[in-house]
Amino acid sequence: MWTVSAKETSFSHRVAHATITCACPDGTPLRDQAVAVEQVSHDFLFGNIGFGFIDHATGADTSEETARLVEDYLDLFNATTLPFYLGRFEAVRGRPDTKRLMAAARFFQERGQVVKGHPLVWHTVTPGWLNELPLAEVEEVLRQRIRREVAGFAGVIDLWDAINEVVIMPVFTAEENAVTRLAYRKGRLGMVRLAVEEARAVNPRARLLINDFDLSEAYECLIEGVLEAGIPIDAIGLQTHMHQGYRGEDHLLAKVERFARYGLPVHLTETSLVSGELMPEQIVDLNDFQVDQWPSTPAGEDRQADEIVRHYRSMVSHPAVKALVYWGITDRGAWLKAPVGLIRADGSRKPAYDALHGLIKGDWWVHPSEGRTDAEGCFALTGWLGTYDVTVAGRTRRIHLDRPGELAVEVER
Amino acid sequence: MWTVSAKETSFSHRVAHATITCACPDGTPLRDQAVAVEQVSHDFLFGNIGFGFIDHATGADTSEETARLVEDYLDLFNATTLPFYLGRFEAVRGRPDTKRLMAAARFFQERGQVVKGHPLVWHTVTPGWLNELPLAEVEEVLRQRIRREVAGFAGVIDLWDAINEVVIMPVFTAEENAVTRLAYRKGRLGMVRLAVEEARAVNPRARLLINDFDLSEAYECLIEGVLEAGIPIDAIGLQTHMHQGYRGEDHLLAKVERFARYGLPVHLTETSLVSGELMPEQIVDLNDFQVDQWPSTPAGEDRQADEIVRHYRSMVSHPAVKALVYWGITDRGAWLKAPVGLIRADGSRKPAYDALHGLIKGDWWVHPSEGRTDAEGCFALTGWLGTYDVTVAGRTRRIHLDRPGELAVEVER
Numbered sequence: 001m002w003t004v005s006a007k008e009t010s011f012s013h014r015v016a017h018a019t020i021t022c023a024c025p026d027g028t029p030l031r032d033q034a035v036a037v038e039q040v041s042h043d044f045l046f047g048n049i050g051f052g053f054i055d056h057a058t059g060a061d062t063s064e065e066t067a068r069l070v071e072d073y074l075d076l077f078n079a080t081t082l083p084f085y086l087g088r089f090e091a092v093r094g095r096p097d098t099k100r101l102m103a104a105a106r107f108f109q110e111r112g113q114v115v116k117g118h119p120l121v122w123h124t125v126t127p128g129w130l131n132e133l134p135l136a137e138v139e140e141v142l143r144q145r146i147r148r149e150v151a152g153f154a155g156v157i158d159l160w161d162a163i164n165e166v167v168i169m170p171v172f173t174a175e176e177n178a179v180t181r182l183a184y185r186k187g188r189l190g191m192v193r194l195a196v197e198e199a200r201a202v203n204p205r206a207r208l209l210i211n212d213f214d215l216s217e218a219y220e221c222l223i224e225g226v227l228e229a230g231i232p233i234d235a236i237g238l239q240t241h242m243h244q245g246y247r248g249e250d251h252l253l254a255k256v257e258r259f260a261r262y263g264l265p266v267h268l269t270e271t272s273l274v275s276g277e278l279m280p281e282q283i284v285d286l287n288d289f290q291v292d293q294w295p296s297t298p299a300g301e302d303r304q305a306d307e308i309v310r311h312y313r314s315m316v317s318h319p320a321v322k323a324l325v326y327w328g329i330t331d332r333g334a335w336l337k338a339p340v341g342l343i344r345a346d347g348s349r350k351p352a353y354d355a356l357h358g359l360i361k362g363d364w365w366v367h368p369s370e371g372r373t374d375a376e377g378c379f380a381l382t383g384w385l386g387t388y389d390v391t392v393a394g395r396t397r398r399i400h401l402d403r404p405g406e407l408a409v410e411v412e413r
Numbered sequence: 414m415w416t417v418s419a420k421e422t423s424f425s426h427r428v429a430h431a432t433i434t435c436a437c438p439d440g441t442p443l444r445d446q447a448v449a450v451e452q453v454s455h456d457f458l459f460g461n462i463g464f465g466f467i468d469h470a471t472g473a474d475t476s477e478e479t480a481r482l483v484e485d486y487l488d489l490f491n492a493t494t495l496p497f498y499l500g501r502f503e504a505v506r507g508r509p510d511t512k513r514l515m516a517a518a519r520f521f522q523e524r525g526q527v528v529k530g531h532p533l534v535w536h537t538v539t540p541g542w543l544n545e546l547p548l549a550e551v552e553e554v555l556r557q558r559i560r561r562e563v564a565g566f567a568g569v570i571d572l573w574d575a576i577n578e579v580v581i582m583p584v585f586t587a588e589e590n591a592v593t594r595l596a597y598r599k600g601r602l603g604m605v606r607l608a609v610e611e612a613r614a615v616n617p618r619a620r621l622l623i624n625d626f627d628l629s630e631a632y633e634c635l636i637e638g639v640l641e642a643g644i645p646i647d648a649i650g651l652q653t654h655m656h657q658g659y660r661g662e663d664h665l666l667a668k669v670e671r672f673a674r675y676g677l678p679v680h681l682t683e684t685s686l687v688s689g690e691l692m693p694e695q696i697v698d699l700n701d702f703q704v705d706q707w708p709s710t711p712a713g714e715d716r717q718a719d720e721i722v723r724h725y726r727s728m729v730s731h732p733a734v735k736a737l738v739y740w741g742i743t744d745r746g747a748w749l750k751a752p753v754g755l756i757r758a759d760g761s762r763k764p765a766y767d768a769l770h771g772l773i774k775g776d777w778w779v780h781p782s783e784g785r786t787d788a789e790g791c792f793a794l795t796g797w798l799g800t801y802d803v804t805v806a807g808r809t810r811r812i813h814l815d816r817p818g819e820l821a822v823e824v825e826r
Binding site for chain 1: 580581583584597600601602627629630631632633634635637638640641642671674
């Protein structure tokens with residue numbers, strides 16, 4: 001039997017061993033026929049942020065430079081996080097940036113991306129007008145904005161960071177803000193409930209995350225409270241901005257394992273690895289490290305390429321991890337000026353881009369292949385969970401390898 | 414009007430301004446009569462551990478040295494924490510140390526002390542036999558031991574650290590043990606519920622604490638989960654072993670304020686201040702610092718005396734704090750050999766003992782005083798909440814200043 005396979009198939013929870021039977025509508029096997037197969041997508045969400053491409057999506061940015069960047073981006077990632085920080089999305093009360101964001105979300109959706117909104121509730125990047133309001137009105141504004149965005153974008157964005165950084169939310173001191181005051185009053189669980197219930201009410205199909213950079217026992221305690229309270233979150237988001245250095249497979253797998261024990265999917269929501277000098281480890285709030293420039297270096301780029309492979313391999317090795325979202329495609333305009341991009345400021349690819357491409361679209365990908373069905377009309381496909389196009393007898397059908405292990409799939413001409 | 418007052422009355426939430434009316438049973442005022450007043454106790458729990466006095470209480474330790482220590486102890490403290498660590502209390506399965514502990518608890522109760530049991534559930538100091546059992550049996554053993562102790566000591570011990578150090582419990586790695594395994598399986602809230610509900614079931618009058626050394630957001634998240642789950646804890650215990658130095662009024666008051674926002678009484682359950690060199694600050698688990706000797710020094714003793722006054726003054730200044738339990742009376746046999754005692758190993762008092770005595774039984778105490786009632790049979794007493802003996806016309810009556818502010822109290826001859 002003709003067999004086609006991804007190069008790397010050692011993560012058994014990611015890989016289906018499918019026997020594909022090609023037949024006519026009446027059931028007659030398509031024996032000894034030319035057949036072609038080609039992977040279309042990964043189920044695993046290999047994400048990144050599309051913040052820098054909104055103007056491209058709306059047509060406001062027509063530069064070739066951005067267009068090339070978008071091409072590199074879409075070739076590597078299949079999930080896009082878009083920004084819904086209230087302080088920017090609705091900097092002026094009553095004038096939400098809905099149209100621009102909708103254009104961006106549709107742009108990515110049309111290109112096969114799973115689009116995520118980030119975040120619905122957060123204590124940072126709040127608008128000045130919100131911070132002037134009495135707490136009861138702050139709560140009402142948050143409830144309304146959640147409903148407005150989640151309902152308005154339903155079908156285009158069905159995946160949301162419902163609430164961000166709840167562990168520190170009520171005791172956040174770096175910046176006086178109304179969300180912190182409300183969280184102190186309502187309690188953390190009250191805030192999570194508010195975010196999740198409002199979102200769920202207007203889009204029952206939405207997948208809702210809680211997301212945090214605090215991966216300590218504090219986040220565990222919070223999640224245990226959320227689950228005890230019956231607040232229906234769908235996944236646990238873990239941030240891993242590694243400006244101070246790659247934390248290593250053992251450390252990160254142990255963290256994932258801790259949060260995986262709650263039985264929910266784990267999303268690595270914000271991942272970064274620098275290709276330059278590391279931020280000094282004594283910095284606690286990364287925002288406190290402000291530099292004029294932070295160059296990408298050849299040695300740093302080699303290290304980043306090595307680490308990105310180690311990181312992605314180890315994270316996909318854990319069955320609970322369903323998404324790994326990198327935080328930035330280019331160094332141009334990167335947060336903190338950190339060289340965390342996979343593309344240099346001049347548009348050229350760093351080794352990390354190619355290394356990651358070599359996994360996602362290389363070792364873990366079934367490349368277009370041609371063969372023949374056997375005497376029963378069958379061929380074998382061993383591939384990562386995802387969708388594939390099978391062309392036989394002149395017709396192309398899309399199939400979905402939707403669970404790991406042995407699988408029987410019928411393709412009807 | 415004759416007025417008697419504690420020297421320090423500036424903590425308005427601690428102090429009652431009582432007008433005492435002395436009268437005959439028929440209501441006739443006892444005019445212009447000799448009257449004596451004397452404080453008997455503080456409502457505020459000034460506690461310490463009685464671990465070293467159990468043999469004294471049972472009669473096994475007849476040394477004069479211990480007897481003198483007990484005298485100093487009882488003169489200063491009004492609340493005693495007794496040890497119920499399962500690994501010692503029931504080192505051999507089926508042979509609980511009930512009789513000895515009961516003798517000790519009664520000894521302290523008879524001497525006017527509020528007695529507390531510490532702790533019902535903890536992952537440290539577990540007996541070897543427990544750690545061999547399957548988890549279902551471990552849970553059953555814990556449930557039975559809680560019921561046995563709480564029911565058996567009811568009326569003598571009605572105050573318990575129901576569960577200790579839950580934040581780290583399920584992920585504690587220093588020592589393999591069954592309680593950690595159970596906590597990992599059941600979750601933190603399941604463990605707190607187990608402890609509180611079993612205890613409550615057999616002694617509805619028991620006051621039940623959750624207690625932790627982790628005073629970070631993690632403990633806040635845990636408590637928010639406990640409250641959300643409706644688990645009826647009565648007070649929040651905060652440990653403050655300060656072997657690495659006094660943390661200062663601002664830091665500790667901010668911590669108390671954070672936990673006070675949940676509306677429950679706050680108990681400072683385990684307090685220590687060293688009168689020698691400080692433990693290096695890089696030590697994370699205090700148990701990792703093992704030394705042959707750790708001497709008390711003159712400079713250290715002066716510092717300890719200064720800090721103990723600052724610490725007690727600042728803690729009683731916060732209305733939510735209802736108990737402050739020091740962790741050790743003597744350096745003899747102290748945990749980690751640390752000179753945290755208020756009495757030196759040779760039995761002599763450190764300056765900290767006298768300084769603390771100067772507060773609890775000095776500035777904050779109404780000393781025996783004599784005066785006369787006025788033409789309406791009245792006199793004024795401004796004192797810390799607690800009980801007082803009033804002697805008038807040859808009879809002594811005990812009164813209770815049970816709430817702060819203006820108070821009218823009748824004393825009937």
